[in-house]
Amino acid sequence: MAKILLVLYPDSVTGYPPQYARDSIPVLDGYPDGQTLPSPSAIDFTPGALLGSVSGELGLRRFLEAAGHELVVTSDKDGPNSVFERELVSADIVISQPFWPAYLTAERIAKAPKLKLAITAGIGSDHVDLDAAISHGITVVEETYSNSISVAEHAVMQVLALVRNYLPSHEWVVNGGWNISDSVERAYDLEGMNVGVIAAGRIGRAVLRRLAPFDVRLHYTDKNRLSPEIERELGLTFHPDAASLVRAVDVVSIHAPLHPETYHLFNDALISSMKRGSYIVNTARAEITDRDAIVRALESGQLAGYAGDVWYPQPPAADHPWRTMPHNGMTPHVSGSTLSAQARYAAGTREILEDWFADRPIREEYLIVNGGQLAGVGAASYTAGGESSPGSGGK
Numbered sequence: 001m002a003k004i005l006l007v008l009y010p011d012s013v014t015g016y017p018p019q020y021a022r023d024s025i026p027v028l029d030g031y032p033d034g035q036t037l038p039s040p041s042a043i044d045f046t047p048g049a050l051l052g053s054v055s056g057e058l059g060l061r062r063f064l065e066a067a068g069h070e071l072v073v074t075s076d077k078d079g080p081n082s083v084f085e086r087e088l089v090s091a092d093i094v095i096s097q098p099f100w101p102a103y104l105t106a107e108r109i110a111k112a113p114k115l116k117l118a119i120t121a122g123i124g125s126d127h128v129d130l131d132a133a134i135s136h137g138i139t140v141v142e143e144t145y146s147n148s149i150s151v152a153e154h155a156v157m158q159v160l161a162l163v164r165n166y167l168p169s170h171e172w173v174v175n176g177g178w179n180i181s182d183s184v185e186r187a188y189d190l191e192g193m194n195v196g197v198i199a200a201g202r203i204g205r206a207v208l209r210r211l212a213p214f215d216v217r218l219h220y221t222d223k224n225r226l227s228p229e230i231e232r233e234l235g236l237t238f239h240p241d242a243a244s245l246v247r248a249v250d251v252v253s254i255h256a257p258l259h260p261e262t263y264h265l266f267n268d269a270l271i272s273s274m275k276r277g278s279y280i281v282n283t284a285r286a287e288i289t290d291r292d293a294i295v296r297a298l299e300s301g302q303l304a305g306y307a308g309d310v311w312y313p314q315p316p317a318a319d320h321p322w323r324t325m326p327h328n329g330m331t332p333h334v335s336g337s338t339l340s341a342q343a344r345y346a347a348g349t350r351e352i353l354e355d356w357f358a359d360r361p362i363r364e365e366y367l368i369v370n371g372g373q374l375a376g377v378g379a380a381s382y383t384a385g386g387e388s389s390p391g392s393g394g395k
């Protein structure tokens with residue numbers, strides 16, 4: 001029987017919600033590229049309930065305990081005396097969400113001799129040191145597509161919020177004001193702007209599709225060029241690298257995974273090559289940007305705004321400069337953890353566990369590391385090795 005260590009974010013400050021704003025969530029037919037939705041044999045939760053917090057338990061307890069497994073759920077994940085570090089020593093499986101990541105560094109992996117499977121409930125497994133997982137024979141999987149559209153919607157929202165100066169305008173009314181000049185002196189239309197995405201994978205493509213009706217000029221860069229049909233359909237301009245793209249656009253939305261190639265890609269040099277007054281939205285991973293370079297560029301006016309939902313580390317310290325830097329539209333890491341997304345990645349986690357315990361292969365599209373090498377989506381999107389090692393925050 002296995003010991004499963006499940007690391008989830010804390011419940012709401014008012015406790016686990018007794019009721020919800022809506023009575024149901026939409027039922028989807030599948031994902032945009034035809035990939036099928038998660039398909040566990042059953043689920044023990046109500047779609048639309050809060051599943052990603054400690055009391056939600058991803059709806060896994062009944063299923064796991066009925067099969068005789070041990071489930072340990074905690075949000076205490078940081079530091080040597082954390083429940084996570086203590087329980088990891090005897091865990092067979094770790095499940096963690098990127099929103100509240102249990103950093104599986106090389107040091108922690110070395111202290112977990114029984115660990116065989118690391119599941120990312122969601123997308124983005126950079127909180128796991130993939131090199132260490134490869135060398136220790138740990139399988140790393142995530143629920144590809146489970147929250148891609150959730151993130152794309154958040155990115156589009158934040159692009160509009162920055163360009164139109166939404167959040168400061170809202171603040172004026174909350175505070176009793178009617179300050180039109182103050183609100184509009186930084187407000188523009190998105191229409192006609194050049195907007196680019198760094199990486200056109202599942203999320204990047206969904207952002208491009210959603211932005212196309214705004215009559216913007218769309219740009220992208222990616223290791224893998226899209227088909228001429230998609231480029232034509234959306235009117236995309238392809239750039240061979242980020243350096244070329246950022247010089248051409250007014251707004252950049254980042255959608256690449258964090259790995260050695262993308263660590264600190266947005267540094268002082270790249271940002272200074274952008275048009276003055278550019279906007280960056282980053283819902284991918286914080287460390288694709290250089291934290292202090294972003295602050296400097298907002299303070300100097302080189303950037304007109306920065307938004308996103310990804311930070312390093314997570315949770316960030318109370319004095320993290322991104323909380324208070326000018327013209328920021330930051331949220332906590334929430335874009336991929338809507339109630340709608342939680343239902344999908346909770347079902348995906350159960351599907352993976354069912355396959356693992358039955359010794360069936362896990363879907364190829366869920367694989368990041370398997371059999372001692374990058375596999376599936378991991379082989380397509382990540383690189384192993386290099387100086388910046390994922391799982392240690394790119395350091």
Ligand SMILES: NC(=O)c1ccc[n+]([C@@H]2O[C@H](COP(=O)([O-])OP(=O)(O)OC[C@H]3O[C@@H](n4cnc5c(N)ncnc54)[C@H](O)[C@@H]3O)[C@@H](O)[C@H]2O)c1
Nearest residue numbers: 123124199200201202203222223256257261283284336381
């Ligand atoms: N904020 C959130 O809640 C949230 C949720 C899900 C995913 N994410 C992040 O978004 C990332 C992308 O997710 P996805 O579902 O679109 O993944 P995906 O695998 O579908 O797409 C990733 C794309 O990045 C491209 N890429 C990789 N390295 C690159 C490089 N150096 N330069 C240019 N392109 C590169 C790949 O070719 C691929 O097209 C995830 O890795 C994760 O870090 C964030």
